[in-house]
Amino acid sequence: MENWELIIIGAGPAGLAAGIYGARSGLKTLILEGKMAGGTAADAPLIENYPGFQSINGMELAQKMAAHCRSTGVIIREFESVIGLDLKGEKKIVKTNRAIYEANAVIIASGSHYRELNVPGEKEFRGRGVSYCGICDGPLFKGKRVLVVGGGNSAVMTALYLAGLASEVKIAHRRSEFRAEEALVKDLVAKKNIEILWNTELKEIQGEKLVAKVILFNNQNGETREMAIDGVFIQVGEDPNSQLAREAGVEVDEEGYIKIDIFQRTNVSGVYAAGDVTNHPIKQVGAAVGQGITAALEAYGFIKRPYYKK
Amino acid sequence: MENWELIIIGAGPAGLAAGIYGARSGLKTLILEGKMAGGTAADAPLIENYPGFQSINGMELAQKMAAHCRSTGVIIREFESVIGLDLKGEKKIVKTNRAIYEANAVIIASGSHYRELNVPGEKEFRGRGVSYCGICDGPLFKGKRVLVVGGGNSAVMTALYLAGLASEVKIAHRRSEFRAEEALVKDLVAKKNIEILWNTELKEIQGEKLVAKVILFNNQNGETREMAIDGVFIQVGEDPNSQLAREAGVEVDEEGYIKIDIFQRTNVSGVYAAGDVTNHPIKQVGAAVGQGITAALEAYGFIKRPYYKK
Numbered sequence: 105m106e107n108w109e110l111i112i113i114g115a116g117p118a119g120l121a122a123g124i125y126g127a128r129s130g131l132k133t134l135i136l137e138g139k140m141a142g143g144t145a146a147d148a149p150l151i152e153n154y155p156g157f158q159s160i161n162g163m164e165l166a167q168k169m170a171a172h173c174r175s176t177g178v179i180i181r182e183f184e185s186v187i188g189l190d191l192k193g194e195k196k197i198v199k200t201n202r203a204i205y206e207a208n209a210v211i212i213a214s215g216s217h218y219r220e221l222n223v224p225g226e227k228e229f230r231g232r233g234v235s236y237c238g239i240c241d242g243p244l245f246k247g248k249r250v251l252v253v254g255g256g257n258s259a260v261m262t263a264l265y266l267a268g269l270a271s272e273v274k275i276a277h278r279r280s281e282f283r284a285e286e287a288l289v290k291d292l293v294a295k296k297n298i299e300i301l302w303n304t305e306l307k308e309i310q311g312e313k314l315v316a317k318v319i320l321f322n323n324q325n326g327e328t329r330e331m332a333i334d335g336v337f338i339q340v341g342e343d344p345n346s347q348l349a350r351e352a353g354v355e356v357d358e359e360g361y362i363k364i365d366i367f368q369r370t371n372v373s374g375v376y377a378a379g380d381v382t383n384h385p386i387k388q389v390g391a392a393v394g395q396g397i398t399a400a401l402e403a404y405g406f407i408k409r410p411y412y413k414k
Numbered sequence: 415m416e417n418w419e420l421i422i423i424g425a426g427p428a429g430l431a432a433g434i435y436g437a438r439s440g441l442k443t444l445i446l447e448g449k450m451a452g453g454t455a456a457d458a459p460l461i462e463n464y465p466g467f468q469s470i471n472g473m474e475l476a477q478k479m480a481a482h483c484r485s486t487g488v489i490i491r492e493f494e495s496v497i498g499l500d501l502k503g504e505k506k507i508v509k510t511n512r513a514i515y516e517a518n519a520v521i522i523a524s525g526s527h528y529r530e531l532n533v534p535g536e537k538e539f540r541g542r543g544v545s546y547c548g549i550c551d552g553p554l555f556k557g558k559r560v561l562v563v564g565g566g567n568s569a570v571m572t573a574l575y576l577a578g579l580a581s582e583v584k585i586a587h588r589r590s591e592f593r594a595e596e597a598l599v600k601d602l603v604a605k606k607n608i609e610i611l612w613n614t615e616l617k618e619i620q621g622e623k624l625v626a627k628v629i630l631f632n633n634q635n636g637e638t639r640e641m642a643i644d645g646v647f648i649q650v651g652e653d654p655n656s657q658l659a660r661e662a663g664v665e666v667d668e669e670g671y672i673k674i675d676i677f678q679r680t681n682v683s684g685v686y687a688a689g690d691v692t693n694h695p696i697k698q699v700g701a702a703v704g705q706g707i708t709a710a711l712e713a714y715g716f717i718k719r720p721y722y723k724k
Contacts, residue, residue, distance in 0.1 A: 168467075
């Protein structure tokens with residue numbers, strides 16, 4: 105069993121920021137990440153609101169943060185998934201698909217995953233025309249017709265990104281106004297090849313081998329219609345990756361987000377949480393970074409009990 | 415009287431991050447700053463822990479953030495000091511040395527100021543050998559002997575910075591271990607021209623026109639001694655710039671820091687606080703940025719009451 109002072113679960117902005125502060129504070133720090141470092145931030149076509157970078161590709165920012173983190177001495181193990189947690193004792197046990205670790209403190213920064221609509225055809229056509237990530241799959245729809253479903257920042261950003269690739273972009277939103285930043289909405293309205301479908305719900309996705317059409321329902325006039333389409337990008341929010349933590353006794357709110365206080369503490373001693381997996385109200389890269397920093401310094405205080413804290 | 419939707423007091427990392435999010439959300443946003451944009455972060459010789467920048471001069475990072483903020487449409491008025499606040503009504507009144515403004519919401523991001531030791535000679539020799547900012551005044555002590563007082567990150571960073579300029583650097587700390595990051599302490603110990611004076615308190619600063627010597631007290635063996643010195647850099651922490659907010663009814667803790675909750679709300683409706691002026695436990699650039707973002711999006715929700723928030 106490998107022994108670490110601090111184990112961070114997840115290598116998104118929160119986990120990487122926590123790693124930088126953990127290692128710089130002198131803690132032997134390991135980050136475990138089931139996919140590649142970067143988190144969902146790496147999926148963003150363009151990030152224009154992380155202070156200091158006026159405009160940067162999400163993947164590029166993720167890579168910069170990961171390189172920064174490694175330069176401080178943190179070990180990041182990618183493609184290593186956590187499959188079990190035992191957090192009750194003084195030593196925290198973290199089980200992955202490859203090994204078992206123990207640590208003096210754990211920071212859960214496991215983020216969130218794309219929410220599904222649960223409409224007929226969604227599962228069947230996933231990867232065959234149904235996608236949850238514009239930057240990952242957008243290039244496959246060059247010159248084709250795509251539909252984005254959703255009304256928040258990520259839906260609007262995805263539509264804007266796809267407008268540079270697809271021939272036509274429709275964005276279907278079940279309400280009559282967006283909840284996205286006004287700067288993004290302005291850009292959206294200005295795009296000639298984007299059409300906004302207000303009060304519109306996606307009811308079904310159909311096709312043969314690949315997506316060919318969708319069934320749309322207008323919740324204002326009650327009309328149902330078919331629309332020929334090549335790709336469907338679903339951007340209707342996220343759910344937290346908190347199941348293992350919950351099973352290990354970490355308290356979550358009614359939507360499954362880990363409850364934290366101003367110190368990023370959970371209800372379990374020595375266990376902190378940061379970023380999109382928490383019930384912090386703001387899901388943004390800069391806010392996740394701030395939480396990761398706080399979690400790491402608080403974990404440091406917990407482990408070393410120096411007079412660091414007043 | 416000028417009318418704004420959001421007024422942010424202070425243009426450090428918290429204020430600038432809040433500005434970016436305020437303007438991008440479509441709020442007519444003004445930042446008022448008594449000095450230059452950047453806050454105390456701009457005084458740091460080198461910042462190596464803001465995720466995304468492995469190593470950057472504090473002033474350069476501050477300028478990047480200020481430029482980023484201005485690019486979103488925020489107006490930043492520098493060298494305009496807030497001298498009075500009336501926060502009780504629905505419209506918040508902000509009085510400066512130049513004008514009176516009203517706003518729908520206010521974010522207080524006024525930071526902190528260097529704490530003084532209150533020893534004889536400190537006030538008299540300020541600007542004549544006594545300094546609170548290594549990067550501002552260090553170059554004046556090229557080839558000379560300097561003393562740094564303190565034991566936290568800023569004291570250690572200041573000593574490291576001065577070691578590249580001064581001939582000899584002493585660092586006096588009243589305890590027997592630093593509370594700085596281990597990465598910084600390692601660098602400090604490795605420097606040949608830095609001497610660490612443990613358990614040592616500065617009792618008096620003497621000289622004629624300029625600083626010439628200091629009186630030091632060893633709190634372990636009770637000995638007092640004189641030491642010839644050209645410059646004294648005092649780095650013993652900060653106090654919050656919260657006086658005007660306090661006078662306007664904003665609740666502070668026993669040390670004067672503005673009390674906030676997880677939404678960066680103060681006790682006064684429509685008034686938020688972010689960064690070093692708050693009682694948030696972590697005083698770091700990345701943590702201030704996270705708080706600024708949260709404050710701006712919560713203020714946006716307060717002003718617009720959209721269905722932005724779940």
